[in-house]
Amino acid sequence: MSTADRFADAVCIEIVNISKSFGATEVLKSLSLTAFRGEFVALLGPSGCGKSTILRIIAGIETCDEGEIVIEGQVANYLRPSARNVAMVFQSYALYPHLTVRENIAFPLTTRQGRGLDRATISVRVSQAAELVDLSDKLEHLPSQLSGGQRQRVALARSIVRHPVAFLMDEPLSNLDALLRHEMRRSLIDLHRRVGRTTLYVTHDQFEAMTMADRIVVMDHGRIQQVGSPHEVFEQPANRFVAGFIGLPSMNMLEGRIESGRFVSRQGLRIPLAAGAFSADEGEPVALGLRPTDLSIGPVREGEAAIVGQASRIEYGGTDIFVDLTLSGSDGVRMRVATENAIRTGEKIEARIRLRALHLFAADGRSLRVPTGG
Amino acid sequence: MPGRPSRLALEPSAAARWLAALVLIVTAIISLAPFFYVVSTSFKETRSLFTYPPHWFPDPIYFGNYLALFEKHPFGWWLANTLLVSSVVTVLKFFIDGMAAYALAKLDFRGKRLVVTALLVSVAIPLAALLIPLFLIVRSLGIIDTRIALILPPLANPLGVFMIRAFIAGVPDELIQSARMDGAGEFEILRRVVVPLIRPGLVVHATFIFSNQYTSFLWPLVAVRDTQKQVITVGISSLRAIFTVDWGLISAASLIAAIPLTVIFILFQRAFFQQSLAGALKE
Numbered sequence: 116m117s118t119a120d121r122f123a124d125a126v127c128i129e130i131v132n133i134s135k136s137f138g139a140t141e142v143l144k145s146l147s148l149t150a151f152r153g154e155f156v157a158l159l160g161p162s163g164c165g166k167s168t169i170l171r172i173i174a175g176i177e178t179c180d181e182g183e184i185v186i187e188g189q190v191a192n193y194l195r196p197s198a199r200n201v202a203m204v205f206q207s208y209a210l211y212p213h214l215t216v217r218e219n220i221a222f223p224l225t226t227r228q229g230r231g232l233d234r235a236t237i238s239v240r241v242s243q244a245a246e247l248v249d250l251s252d253k254l255e256h257l258p259s260q261l262s263g264g265q266r267q268r269v270a271l272a273r274s275i276v277r278h279p280v281a282f283l284m285d286e287p288l289s290n291l292d293a294l295l296r297h298e299m300r301r302s303l304i305d306l307h308r309r310v311g312r313t314t315l316y317v318t319h320d321q322f323e324a325m326t327m328a329d330r331i332v333v334m335d336h337g338r339i340q341q342v343g344s345p346h347e348v349f350e351q352p353a354n355r356f357v358a359g360f361i362g363l364p365s366m367n368m369l370e371g372r373i374e375s376g377r378f379v380s381r382q383g384l385r386i387p388l389a390a391g392a393f394s395a396d397e398g399e400p401v402a403l404g405l406r407p408t409d410l411s412i413g414p415v416r417e418g419e420a421a422i423v424g425q426a427s428r429i430e431y432g433g434t435d436i437f438v439d440l441t442l443s444g445s446d447g448v449r450m451r452v453a454t455e456n457a458i459r460t461g462e463k464i465e466a467r468i469r470l471r472a473l474h475l476f477a478a479d480g481r482s483l484r485v486p487t488g489g
Numbered sequence: 490m491p492g493r494p495s496r497l498a499l500e501p502s503a504a505a506r507w508l509a510a511l512v513l514i515v516t517a518i519i520s521l522a523p524f525f526y527v528v529s530t531s532f533k534e535t536r537s538l539f540t541y542p543p544h545w546f547p548d549p550i551y552f553g554n555y556l557a558l559f560e561k562h563p564f565g566w567w568l569a570n571t572l573l574v575s576s577v578v579t580v581l582k583f584f585i586d587g588m589a590a591y592a593l594a595k596l597d598f599r600g601k602r603l604v605v606t607a608l609l610v611s612v613a614i615p616l617a618a619l620l621i622p623l624f625l626i627v628r629s630l631g632i633i634d635t636r637i638a639l640i641l642p643p644l645a646n647p648l649g650v651f652m653i654r655a656f657i658a659g660v661p662d663e664l665i666q667s668a669r670m671d672g673a674g675e676f677e678i679l680r681r682v683v684v685p686l687i688r689p690g691l692v693v694h695a696t697f698i699f700s701n702q703y704t705s706f707l708w709p710l711v712a713v714r715d716t717q718k719q720v721i722t723v724g725i726s727s728l729r730a731i732f733t734v735d736w737g738l739i740s741a742a743s744l745i746a747a748i749p750l751t752v753i754f755i756l757f758q759r760a761f762f763q764q765s766l767a768g769a770l771k772e
Contacts, residue, residue, distance in 0.1 A: 176666045197672035209667035213685040228672025273671070 125152040126185075127281055127313040128173060128201075133182035135168055135337075142168050143179070144337045150281070150313050155304075157324035158317045160334035161360070166317045170283045173315065174203045187280050197228040202274030206286040208266045210258040216269050217254040220244055223277045244272040247306065264295045271306065281313040288323065300327060321361055325349070333357045355480040358404045364437060366474065367405040367448040378403045378475070382444025387420050389470040393483045401483065404474030407437070410450035410466045412458075419467045424448070426462045440464060531555070531740035538736055554741035564742065566717045567724035572749060574639045574720060575702040581640070582649055582698050583691070590653035591679045595665055608647040616707060624711055638712040639720065643702060649694060656690035657683055692757050700750055721746045 128150040135143040142165045150156045158166040171177035173184055175196035184191045191199050202223075210219050220241045224232050232240075245251045248268035258266055267287060274282055287303075288296045304327055307314055318324050324331045325345040333340045333348055333356075340360075341353040352358035358366045371380035373395045378386045386403065388395075395401055415421045424440035427447070436454050441447050450466055458464065475483040501509070525545075530538060531554055532547040558564040592598070593605060623642055624633070632638045660683055668678045684691065706722040713719055719727070725742045728735065 174666075174670060176669070196666075196670045201670075203667065203670050205663045205667060207661065207663050209661070209663040211664065211668075211682055222668070222673075223671035226668070226672035227674045227677055277671075 126150075127152045127154070127187060128315065129183075129185040130169065130173065131183045131185070133169070133172060133179045133184070135165070135172065135177070135179050142337050143172075145182070146337070146339055147182075148332060148339065148342070150315055152313055153311050155307055155314045155316065155327060155329045157328035157331045158315060158334060159321060159324040159331050159360075160319065160340075162319060164334045165337040166319075166332075166334050167285050170203070170285050170315060170317050173199075174201060174283050175199050176203075195228075197226070200277075200279050201281045201283055202277055202279040203283040203285065204267075204270050204274050204287045206289055208258075208270040208290075210266055210269055210273075212258050214257075215254065216245070216250060216256050216258070216261070216272075217241055219258065219269055220254075220272045220276050223273060240276050241272075244276040247275060247309065248272045248302075262295075263291050264299055267291065267299060268302075271303075275306075275310060279312065281315065282310075284314060284316045286317055286319070289318075289320070296323075303327065321363070325361075333360060335360070351482070351484065351486070352404075352474065353482055355402060355404070355476040355482075358474055358476065358482070362406055362408075364407045364449050364451065367407065368476075369403045369405070369446055369448070370400075371403060372400045373397055378473075380442075380444075380446050382442070382446045384422065384443050384446050386422070386468070386473070387470065388473065388475070389418070392471070392473070392485060393475045394485050395475055395477070395483045400478045402476045402478075404476060405448060405468060406472065407449045407451040409469055409472035410440075410448065410452070412452055412456050412464065412466060415465075415467045418470050420470055421465050421467050422448070423463065423465050426458050426460055426464055429458055429460055438464070440466060527740045527743055530736055531744050533737055535735050535737045551737070554735075554737040555745075557738055558742055558745070562724070562728065563717050563719075564724065564745070567719055567721045568745065570636065570639075570718060571703055571721040571746075574636060575699050577640050578643050578702045579695050579699045581644055582646075583695055585644060586647075586649035586653050586694070587679065587684070587691070588676075589647075589650045590657050591675070591683060593650065594654045594657040595660075595662070595683075596675070608650060612646075612648055612651070620707065620711060623708070627712060634713055634715055634718065636713075636718055639709055639718075642708060642712075643705070649698060652694050652697070653687070653691065656687040656694075660686050696753055696757050699753060703750055 126149055128148075130146065130148050132145045132147055133143050134141070134145050146165075146169070148156075148169070158169060160166050168177060172179045173186070173191075175191070175194060179192070186194075186199055186201065211222065214222065221237050224237045224240065241254075242251065245254055248271050250265065250268050250272060253261060253265060253269075258269065261269065267290075270287070284303075288299050291299060300323060307327075316324075316327065328345060330342060331345055331348050332342050335356050341348055341357045343351070343353075348357055348361050352361060352366075355368070359368065369378070369380045369384065371378050371384075373379075373388075374385075374397070376388060376390070378388055378401065380386075380403070410422075422440075422442060424442040424447070426438050427441045428439035430437040431454070432451075434454065435451050436456065436458065438450050438452060438458055439447060440450055448466075452458070477483055529545060529547055532550045532552070533544075534551050534553065537544070537547075537551075593601065627633050627638050627642065632641070664682055664686075665678055668682050673681065704722060705720075706726070709720045710723050710726075713723070716724075716727070721742075725739060725746065728739050728742060
């Protein structure tokens with residue numbers, strides 16, 4: 116079932132042709148994006164690609180130079196941040212250090228815009244929000260008395276208490292250590308399921324994006340490179356940037372051209388291509404993409420090809436080992452294989468490749484793979 | 490290693506500590522001696538001041554100087570005027586400087602740089618250069634020789650704006666943005682988020698304004714002639730006669746004048762020390 120089907124036609128946030136410059140630097144270039152009600156959308160990209168700026172523009176903290184922001188069917192460009200009814204969770208948590216957890220969570224309900232609720236209602240809503248993030252026993256603590264994960268949960272509760280139409284989260288887990296990040300990731304997914312509100316989640320961590328999001332928006336240099344489900348962006352990257360950015364270790368790239376339906380690298384390595392899988396012309400300069408996980412050791416079977424190289428570097432990674440394979444000339448690939456493969460440095464290895472798993476990119480970076488549908 | 494715990498290499502030896510204590514005691518005596526002499530003088534009759542050898546302690550203790558201050562001179566008025574003017578200026582400047590500083594530190598508006606530059610330039614102009622134009626303006630407003638003339642001009646001094654602006658600049662932008670998203674107006678953000686976070690700095694600032702105003706001399710001397718409206722600095726200077734100086738009287742006046750400032754400093758000294766440490770340690 117596609118994302119659009121799952122979320123029907125209920126658009127929550129839509130940004131249309133947004134552009135933004137800071138001085139001479141163009142941060143966002145005519146960018147459009149839609150987030151459906153209840154959807155978890157991850158904005159993924161390297162630092163400085165403009166993903167946080169999108170969030171800040173939607174939140175109203177930043178203005179855009181061109182384009183339109185529509186929240187729940189209403190053009191929001193000129194609405195105050197508080198009138199947009201979206202809540203933002205900052206990377207630094209942005210908790211008020213002089214207020215207790217209870218006062219922090221209640222803050223949005225006690226401001227000029229938020230007033231109108233009686234004390235009893237505020238108290239109930241604060242308790243509900245605190246319970247959702249498992250902070251009921253910390254309500255009288257100050258933020259300085261809490262751990263990083265607890266502070267992050269206070270920030271979440273403060274955003275929940277307003278009952279916003281959408282949550283905007285700007286790298287909310289990046290200040291936590293790896294173990295806590297793992298826990299908080301699961302808590303966030305659970306919370307999203309329980310609250311059921313649209314979430315726009317900015318991250319540079321592809322693992323977070325892949326494991327949490329319904330859809331991933333991959334960005335680079337102020338432009339959207341691809342929008343798709345985690346499966347789509349991993350299996351069918353739209354261009355060389357997405358292919359290289361998604362997946363760990365990064366996809367191997369071999370430069371070459373097409374000769375008689377084969378890929379021939381600059382160093383003369385020849386790899387057959389699956390018939391009809393790519394729309395590349397004879398002689399066209401291309402880059403062959405090969406995921407380290409699509410290389411394996413063992414006898415070549417139907418639909419596979421073999422490459423031979425020397426293991427020049429081996430890294431032990433616990434469940435897997437990472438092997439740098441030097442091929443003919445200066446070509447080299449990295450492969451990720453199970454630890455039961457006892458490989459030694461300098462050893463000659465024959466690696467097999469699934470031809471269906473190959474990617475081919477044109478000189479301008481776009482994928483040459485013929486869409487398979489579904 | 491077993492045995493008694495070894496002393497840290499950086500811990501000073503007993504001799505060094507004694508030496509430090511000695512230096513501090515001598516410095517304290519040198520600092521306090523003139524003050525002590527003023528106290529002593531205020532309790533002496535003027536003629537006993539010039540005996541040789543001088544007496545450090547008054548004998549007998551004489552209260553005539555203190556009584557004279559209130560009986561022969563409007564010292565009570567001077568004190569009340571000074572406290573009134575200093576308090577009003579401090580309170581008003583606290584609001585004016587706070588709001589201006591917040592706008593300059595955290596809001597974006599057209600002409601902000603120009604405003605900052607103009608304020609900076611005005612800080613550099615000495616009061617002496619402004620005295621005559623200021624006098625003419627105040628006179629044309631018809632408030633010369635009133636307490637309002639003592640209150641209004643200091644409000645325009647932008648030095649406090651820069652001090653508070655530096656404190657506010659240290660408040661993370663995300664806190665302010667978060668409060669805006671939570672529906673707080675700018676004044677509410679200033680009151681509920683910024684002020685509590687920079688409170689020690691504000692106390693230092695308020696104390697600074699108060700003491701500055703309390704000890705100001707030149708403008709009050711020019712602005713007010715009525716002796717009942719004068720402030721304490723001008724009042725004390727007027728105690729000097731043309732040919733004689735009554736040191737006992739002046740000492741008593743100085744001592745009373747110093748009390749409010751001392752009390753304020755003692756009350757707020759915690760804030761002073763907090764402020765001096767603020768930013769020294771990473772959060």
